[in-house]
Every structure is written in structure tokens, then in C-alpha cells.
Amino acid sequence: MKPDLPTGLPHLVGVLGGGRMGAGIAHAFLIKGADVLVVERDDVSAEGARERVESAALKSIERGAVDANFDELASRLTVSTDYDAFTGRQLVVEAVPEDWDLKVTALRGIEERLGEDGFIASNTSSLSVNGLARELKRPENFLGLHFFNPVPASTLIEVVLGERTSPELAAAAKTWVEALGKTAVVVNDAPGFASSRLGVAIALEAMRMVEEGVASAEDIDNAMVLGYKHPTGPLKTTDIVGLDVRLGIAEYLQSTLGDRFAPPQILRDKVARGELGRKTGKGFFEWPTQE
Structure with a gap:
């Protein structure tokens, strides 16, 4: 018997990891009416x-983006350090760092705790959804939901389907994204999916141009913002994402797709x-120490 899939917005949502991305994901569900649980590693x-x-x-309330009372929103947010708190959740989004062993341990x-009626999504930006699914007992209940940073401002969520993701879950995930007020781009699992693969390719070439003295980081970014209407240049985006994160993704793509994704020495x-990048105050640009 197939588990019931919540249509629209799942009411009981869990998020594993409450860093910048995890908190953004929790916020996205919370302001749309879900009861949200965030689990972290310590108090x-x-x-x-x-x-x-x-x-x-x-x-969000102060900007008028949400017509809600803060106390009511806060009453639907729970934080915990106990995985057992996930019991009974309809959907849990894993948002831990991009480390294979860490993600496998987290997903397992x-x-x-979820049982047969619970669904899991990984917020991985590059790791194989098929590979992660093979580590689970119910791969049909698993897929990727790749949110973008910053989550509140981003209108895109990449829905990444594994080979064994059930068609019902694939369809339901699109309705969840729509209920969050965002747009779904559906891709089959492949190294880097669509967004990371293209974004990293552009960013790596921009880095090589800085390394070779073709132009400054500012001018390279301006070329993409003004000439191609990118909202943010590839180097500033790298700073926002984190250079360490981009390096990890590039190394993974190099191992799977070849040397065209080899990280530049810079x-x-x-x-x-x-x-x-932004989190340390310096990357390709200087950033304020406090945001």
C-alpha cells in the first residue's frame, strides 16, 4: 500500500540542519502555514x-511579505537536538553540509524515524540523488529539493528525481514548491543537476579570467550583470555561496564529468x-564583518 502524499503544502515539516540554508528552508515553510521542526546537533x-x-x-512581516502575527508564526516553530522528534513528520528536508558520509548518516x-508514510528530500546542490537513494531502505520516498541561497529571495527550487523516486512523489513535490510561492525546475539526477553544473562552469571560467589578468573581478561580474542580465555576477555569487562549497562541488564535477571542471589554482x-567569501569577510570581494 502506497503512503498518502500531502498535496499543496505538507502540514508537518522537518528540517535537519539550521544553518543559513536550513533556516531559510524552515522559514519558507513556516510563513506558508506549516508546523516546522528544526533539528540541530546541540543546544x-x-x-x-x-x-x-x-x-x-x-x-517578512515587517516588509509586508507575510500577513501574519509573529507570535502565531513562532508558535509553529520547534527546535530540537533529538532525531526522534522527526517521528510523524510528513516531509523532512535534509540540509547538512555537502559531505557524502555526513549526508548518508543524516538521511538514514x-x-x-519516519516510517513508511514519511518523505525525505535532500537539499544537496551536487551529490548524486541516485547514490544517496541507494543508501536508503525506501528510495521511492526520496528525492532532491535544491533550494537556492538566500531562500526567502529566491523563486527557484530544483526538483531532482532519482531513478526510483515514485511518480506520485515527483508530482506532489511540484505542488509543494508551488505552495511555497516558488517555481519548480524538474531534472533527472545527473552530476551537478542543471543549476550547479551551469553556475559552476561560468564561475570557474570567471575565476580563470581573474587568474590570467583578463579583467578585475568587478568588471567580469559587471559584464554578466549588464550584458546578460544576471542579477548577480558569478564571482559575487561564489562569495555568497562560499568558496569552500564551490571548491567541493567543482572537485566532485571534475571527478564525474572531467577536467573541464578542474578548480583553478586561485x-x-x-x-x-x-x-x-561573505561568511569570512573576504573572497573575490570584501564583505562587511556583520550583515
């Missing part, structure tokens, strides 16, 4: 996750120096 991280989600919710831990050097 300090859990409290930080609560503060991030509540701050984003308050800003979620699946153990990227490796910056990561080695701790110049990771």
Missing part, C-alpha cells in the same frame, strides 16, 4: 537556528587562506 546550534528562523519571519537517521589558494 547552542539549535538556539542559533531558532534565532535565524524567527529573525527571518519577523523581517531520518528514515529510521580558488584553491583562497580556500587555503580562509578567504571563503
Whole structure:
């Protein structure tokens, strides 16, 4: 017997990981009416996750983007350090760092608590959804939901289908994205999917141009913003995503798709120096120490 799939917005949603992305995902579901649980690794991280989600919710109310009472929103947010809290959730989105072993451990831990009626989505931006699915007992209940940073401002979610993702789940996921007020782009699992593969390709070439002295980072970004109407240039986007994250994705794409995705030395050097972008105050650009 197939589990019931919530149409529209799932009412009971879990998010594993309350960092920038996880908090953004939790916020997206919360302001659309879901009861949201965020699970973090310890009490300090859990409290930080609560503060991030509540701050984003308050800003949404102040901007008039949400017609809701803050206390009511906050009453539907729960934070925990216990995986058992996921029991009974209809959907759990995994949003831990892009490390294979960490994600496999996290996904298995979620699946153990959900049972047959629960669905899992990974927010991976590059790792194989098919590969992750093979580590699970119910791969038909699993797919990728790749949210974009910053989640509140982004209108795109990449729905990544594995070979064994059920057709019913694939269809339902599109309705969930629409219920969040965003647009779904549906792709079959492939290295880098569509967005990361194209985005990283452009960014790596932009880095090579800086490395070769073709132009400054500012002028390269301006060329893409003004000439091709990109809202943000590839190098500033790299700073926002994190140079360490981009390096990890590039190395994975190089291993699966070949040397055209080989990370430039300038990227490796910056990561080695701790110049990771906005989160450290410096990447290809200088960033304020406090946002």
C-alpha cells in the first residue's frame, strides 16, 4: 500500500540542519502555514537556528511579505537536538553540509524515524540523488529539493528525481514548491543537476579570467550583470555561496564529468587562506564583518 502524499503544502515539516540554508528552508515553510521542526546537533546550534528562523519571519512581516502575527508564526516553530522528534513528520528536508558520509548518516537517521508514510528530500546542490537513494531502505520516498541561497529571495527550487523516486512523489513535490510561492525546475539526477553544473562552469571560467589578468573581478561580474542580465555576477555569487562549497562541488564535477571542471589554482589558494567569501569577510570581494 502506497503512503498518502500531502498535496499543496505538507502540514508537518522537518528540517535537519539550521544553518543559513536550513533556516531559510524552515522559514519558507513556516510563513506558508506549516508546523516546522528544526533539528540541530546541540543546544547552542539549535538556539542559533531558532534565532535565524524567527529573525527571518519577523523581517517578512515587517516588509509586508507575510500577513501574519509573529507570535502565531513562532508558535509553529520547534527546535530540537533529538532525531526522534522527526517521528510523524510528513516531509523532512535534509540540509547538512555537502559531505557524502555526513549526508548518508543524516538521511538514514531520518528514515529510521519516519516510517513508511514519511518523505525525505535532500537539499544537496551536487551529490548524486541516485547514490544517496541507494543508501536508503525506501528510495521511492526520496528525492532532491535544491533550494537556492538566500531562500526567502529566491523563486527557484530544483526538483531532482532519482531513478526510483515514485511518480506520485515527483508530482506532489511540484505542488509543494508551488505552495511555497516558488517555481519548480524538474531534472533527472545527473552530476551537478542543471543549476550547479551551469553556475559552476561560468564561475570557474570567471575565476580563470581573474587568474590570467583578463579583467578585475568587478568588471567580469559587471559584464554578466549588464550584458546578460544576471542579477548577480558569478564571482559575487561564489562569495555568497562560499568558496569552500564551490571548491567541493567543482572537485566532485571534475571527478564525474572531467577536467573541464578542474578548480583553478586561485580558488584553491583562497580556500587555503580562509578567504571563503561573505561568511569570512573576504573572497573575490570584501564583505562587511556583520550583515
